[in-house]
Amino acid sequence: EVQLVESGGGLVQPGGSLRLSCAASGFTFSSYWMHWVRQAPGKGLVWVSRLNLDGSSTTYADSVKGRFTISRDNAKNTLYLQMNSPRAEDTAVYYCAREGIVGATDYWGQGTLVTVSS
Amino acid sequence: QSALTQPASVSGSPGQSITISCTGTSSDVGGYNYVSWYQQHPGKAPKLMIHDVSNRPSGVSNRFSGSKSGNTASLTISGLQAEDEADYYCSSYTRSRSWVFGGGTKLTVL
Numbered sequence: 001e002v003q004l005v006e007s008g009g010g011l012v013q014p015g016g017s018l019r020l021s022c023a024a025s026g027f028t029f030s031s032y033w034m035h036w037v038r039q040a041p042g043k044g045l046v047w048v049s050r051l052n053l054d055g056s057s058t059t060y061a062d063s064v065k066g067r068f069t070i071s072r073d074n075a076k077n078t079l080y081l082q083m084n085s086p087r088a089e090d091t092a093v094y095y096c097a098r099e100g101i102v103g104a105t106d107y108w109g110q111g112t113l114v115t116v117s118s
Numbered sequence: 119q120s121a122l123t124q125p126a127s128v129s130g131s132p133g134q135s136i137t138i139s140c141t142g143t144s145s146d147v148g149g150y151n152y153v154s155w156y157q158q159h160p161g162k163a164p165k166l167m168i169h170d171v172s173n174r175p176s177g178v179s180n181r182f183s184g185s186k187s188g189n190t191a192s193l194t195i196s197g198l199q200a201e202d203e204a205d206y207y208c209s210s211y212t213r214s215r216s217w218v219f220g221g222g223t224k225l226t227v228l
Contacts, residue, residue, distance in 0.1 A: 035217070037164075037219075044121070044205075044207060044219060044220070044221050044222035045156070045158075045164065045207050045209075045219045045222065046121075046219060047209070047216065047217040047218060047219055050216070050217065059214075059215050059216050060216070061119055061216060062119050063119075095163060095164070101166075101169045101170070101175070102152070102170075103150070103151075103152025103153075103154065103169065103170060103211050104152070104154040104166055104169035104170070104209075105154075105166065106166050106169075106175060108163040108164055108165075109163065110163055111163060
């Protein structure tokens with residue numbers, strides 16, 4: 001069974017840092033591109049970032065470019081999102097998702113809540 | 119990276135059909151067939167319903183169908199059922215190699 005389990009969320013101060021993790025199981029993690037998508041409370045889905053198979057190619061939404069870094073450890077079957085200098089508007093549930101079909105994410109985790117506040 | 123445009127809400131009675139539109143530009147929806155649709159129930163993770171404009175993943179009811187014309191994609195749900203009540207989001211690959219979601223549509227089954 002495919003499973004994606006996010007962790008690392010919590011309260012972080014503006015300008016601080018936080019690293020989210022997404023543990024993958026039930027599939028060959030190194031064979032899939034991976035994504036982070038976020039959802040502010042009561043709001044819609046917003047795409048954040050995408051990473052290729054070996055971590056050498058990344059894409060980011062303009063809103064997080066230069067502040068967030070997506071990475072992966074294929075030996076640990078884990079996807080990461082390093083959040084530096086977070087802002088209040090980064091407060092959201094962060095989902096990791098597998099791009100199981102080119103152009104679509106077929107499995108999603110349950111999300112981890114990040115709250116940016118002083 | 120402006121969000122794709124979806125109606126905020128649609129409604130229909132059980133058994134009826136509804137269509138949700140998703141309007142973008144030639145740089146996203148109109149330029150690629152990587153248009154997907156997701157269903158999200160409250161407090162749950164999104165679920166893929168349609169990929170590549172009109173393809174259903176295994177296990178998704180054939181009451182769900184997708185199409186595209188120009189810069190606008192559409193999701194049609196036929197034979198509405200109570201369990202279809204949820205939020206629906208479209209998504210597209212873009213020319214800048216990023217992805218973009220629509221603002222979401224709340225479907226109410228009357």
